[in-house]
Amino acid sequence: MKIERSSEWKEGFEERLENRQAWDNWTLYKMCYEVEKAKLIKDFNGLQAPNFLPELKPYPHQLEAAQTVIERMNGKAILADEVGLGKTIQAGLILKEYLIRGLVKKALILVPASLINQWIEELNRKFHIPVMQYNKKYDMSYCDIVIASMDMAKRSPHKENIYNQDYDLIIIDEAHKLKNPKTKNYEFVQNLKKKFCLLLTATPIQNDVFELFNLISLLKPGHLGNFETFQSVFSASKHNVEEDEFLKELINQVMVRNSRHDTGIEWTNRRVQIIPLEFSDKEKEVYDMISELKHVSPVFSGAFSMITLQKEICSSKHAAFLTLNEMRQKCTKSEEISFTDEIILKLSELDRNTKAEKAYEIIKQTDGEKVIIFTEYRASQSFLQSYLYERGIISVPFNGQFSKSKREWMKQLFKEKAQVLIATESGSEGINLQFCHHVINYDLPWNPMKLEQRIGRVHRLGQEHDVNIYNLAIKHTIEDHILELLNVKIGVFEKVVGELDDILTFKMSI
Template sequence: MIIEKSSEWADGLTKRLEGIEPWDNWTFYNMSYHIAQNNLITEFTGLQSPKYLTNLKPLEHQLKVAETVIERMNGKAILADEVGLGKTIEAGLILKEYLVRGLVKKALILAPASLINQWVEELHYKFYIPAVAYKKNTPLEHCEVVVLSMDTAKKSPHRELIFAQDYDMIIIDEAHKLKNHKTKIYEFVQSLKKKFCLLLTATPVQNDVFELFNLISLLKPGHLGNYETFQSAFSASKHDLEHDDYLKELVNQVMVRNRRQDTGIEWTNRQVNIIPIQFTAEEKEVYELILDLKNISPVFSGAFSMITLQKEMCSSKEATFLTLNKMRQNCTSLEENNSVEYVMQKLMALDINSKAEKALEIVSKAQDKVIIFTEYKASQAYLQWFLHTKGITSVLFNGKFNKNKRDYMKHLFKEHAQVLIATESGGEGINLQFCHHVINYDLPWNPMKLEQRIGRVHRLGQEHDVHIYNLAIDNTIEIDILQLLYKKIDVFEKVVGDLDDILSAFKQTI
C-alpha cells in the first residue's frame, strides 16, 4: 500500500486566499449551526441523558433520584434504595448526565471485586460509557472512566497512581464497607478529592448509628458536626439516640431512599417467620458443657471465644469441633486438656442436628428452589452431605469462588439443584429471582445482612411471593441475637426509615 500526502487542503486554501473560491458554504454552515443548537443545554433542570440511552428505559423512581441528586444535592449523595431497586442504574444516570453536560471528564468507580465486570458491562451497554476495568498496567491518565476494587485501590502502588489523577466524580458501590473510620479503605476514600461523590448502599446503618455518621462525614465533612458534637447533640449511643426527627431531617439532605412500596411497582409479598427449634436432650447437654468450659480453662474465658462456640454449636457439631480442637492446643494443663477432650467426645457422639432436621423439613415442604444461608463453611459442607443422604441435590456458594465458578454454581442451581447453600458472600452481588425460599440457618448479629440475603431473591423481576424462614434455637445465644437484631432495626428505622420485614411480620416476644 502506497501512502501519499494530499495537497487538497493547501490548494483549497490558496484558491480562497486568491478569491477564486468562497470562504464559506451556507449549506454547511446551516447544518453546523443546527447541530450546535441541538446540543445546547438551555436550562439546568430536568435530565438530558435519557434521550441518549436507547438501550435503557429507566423507572420513574430512578429518574427522580437522578434529578434530586443533581438539582438539590449538588452531586453528593448516599443512594440508599432498598435492595433490588436499581441503585446502579441511578448512579449511571447521574454519571451520564454530568458527562453530557461536560461537568465530569474523569470518573472513578470503586466496587467489590466480584462486581467489577458487572459495572463495566452495564456502563457499556446501557449507558454507552466506555468504562475500563483496572488491571495492573492500566494507564489511568488515559482512562476517562475506570472501575476497580476497593481492596486494590487502597494498596500501593495503586493508591498513589489514583491520587495522581484528577477525578471529577467518585462512585462507591456497597459503601457500607466504609462504616469503620479506622480502616485503610476509609482513610483512602477520605483522602480522595470529591467534586461529585455517590455512595451506594441499601444498608447505611448496619450495627449502630455511628456508621451513618462516618459515611456522611466522608461525603460532606461537618454536616453532622464532629464525633463529639454528634454524640452530644443526639445523646447517641450504639443502639439508642434522641432527637431522631431532627437527625433524620439532616440525613435526608444527603441521602435518597426509595422503598419498594414507594415505586409504583406491584411487588410480590414477603412471608417472614421466626421458626423456633428445640435442642434434643443430648444437644442441650453438650451446649451446657461448652458453657462450663469458661470455668475450667482461661482459654475459654474470653467473651468472643465463648460466643463463637455457642453460635457454632447452634449451627453444627462440625463447626464446633474445629474451633474446640484449635483452642485445645492452647490448654496448659492435663486437666484442662482432658475436660476439652471429654466435651469433644460428647459432641461427636451426637447423631441428630435439630436445626438441620428443621431445614430439611422446610426444603421438603417447599418442593421448590431454596437458598440456605450459613455462617460457617464446616456447616455448609455438613448440610450438603446431610441433604444428599436425603436425596436432595445442592450446590455450594462461598467467597473463595472466583467469578467463573460463582456463575457456574448459579447456573447449576437454576438448572439442576434444588438447594443453594451459601455463606455470607452469597448475600451480595448475585441475583436469584428464580428462587423464592430463603432459610436463614444461622442468624447474623447485623440485621442488614439479613436484608442483603433476602434481597438476592426479593428484587425487580421476582414474580412470586418470597418465603423467609429465620431459624432460632430456644434457650441459646440465638435468642440473644434476635433481641439485639430488633434493637438495631429500631435504630435503623428511627434514622433512615422503615424497613421491610426481615425477622417476622411483627416483633415477637422473645
C-alpha cells in the first residue's frame, strides 16, 4: 500500500488566504479554553479528585483521611480504619489525586489473590482508573497501573520483572501480613522502588507492638529508631508497652485510623457475649488424657504440640484425631504407643460434642436467619457441616483451598440457599457479608485481631441489623488461657493504636 502525505492543510490554508476567511473558530476556542481552565490546579491544599468523580459519594472520614495522607504524611501512610469503613475508597482517592496532579505516573497494587477482581472493579467503576492485572508476558514499562497478588509478585521471575520498574506509588492491602521482617513478603516490599507507599490494614498490631514497628520501618526507616532503641525508649516487651504520648504522636504522624464512632455514621450495635461451656464427663476424660501425654512421651513434650492438641480436642475429636495419629507414628516405646492408642479409642467412642450442640442451639434460636461459624480446623468444618445436615440445617463450607470462582459460588449459595456458612480463617478476610448478622466463633484464635477481622465481615457499611457475636469457650481448658491472653493483647492494641470495638466484652470466670 502506497502512503502519501496529506495536502489538505495546504488547500485549506490557500482557501482562507485567497478568500479572506476566518482563521479561527470562536466557539471551539472557548471550549478549549474551558477545558484547560478545568485542568488547572490553583491550590495544592484540598482534594481535586472528587470534582472528577461526580458519581462517587465518599464519606467525610474518607475524604479527610485522603487529604491527611497527601498534605501531612507526604504519601507514606498506614490506612488503619476499623474493618468495614472503606480503606479501599481512601486508597482510590489518594491514587486518583496523585494521578490528576501528575505526581504519580506508575503505581503497583499488591493484594491477596482473592481480592484482585474486587480491587479492579472498584478502581474501574468508582474511580475510572484503568488498572491492569499483572501478566509476565506484558512489558511492564508500558503498564501504568498494575495489580498483582503478593504471593505471585514475590516469586521469580515476577519479582525481578517488578524490581526493574520505578513505581511512584505502591499500595499494599492486608498489610498486617508484613509484620515479620524475616519473611520474603517483607524483603520483597522493602526492596521495591517507591516514592509513595500506602499500607492498608485494620489490624496494624495483631500480637505485639513490634509488628507495628516493622510496618512503620517499611514506610519510614528510622522513624521509630532502630529495634533496640525502640524497645528501650518505649519500654516495650512482647505483650506490653508503657503508656507513652510521645510514641502515640510518632505513630499518628504515619497512621490514619478512624473507629466507627469517629465517622458520624449511625451504626448498628454489636452484641458480644462469651458463652462458657462445660465438657461432658467423657470429653473431659479425653482432654485430661491428652494433657497427660507430655509426661508419658517425649514426642508430646513440646509446648506447641501439646497446646495444638488441647485446642483441637476443644474443637472436635476429628481435628484432634488427625494430629494424634500423626504423632503416634513417631512414638517408639510400647507404653507410649499403648497410651496413645487408648486415647484414640476413647476419641472414637465420644458420642457428644458440647460446642457443636451449643452452636446448633444458637442457630435454631435465630429462626432461620443467616449465621456464620468460624472454626480453625478443616476437620471440624467437615464435621460441623455433617452434624448440622443431620439436624436439617443446610450449610456451605468456605476455606483457603477454594479457588476464587468457588469462593464466589459458596458466597452466593450462602446468600440464596444455605442458612449457615462454615468458614476457616481464610473466610475472615476479603469477603463482605452484610446480609448476615450472626457470628459464632466456634474456635477462639490467639490473635484478637482475627476476631475483629471475622466480625468485620458482617459489621461494616451497609449492615442494617444489630450484629450478634457468640464466643464459645470450654471452661477449665486451654481456652481459659486463650481468653486471658486475648485480653492482654487487646490492652496493648488500645494503648498504642486506639480504642477497639467490642470483640470479647468480658473475661470468662475461671
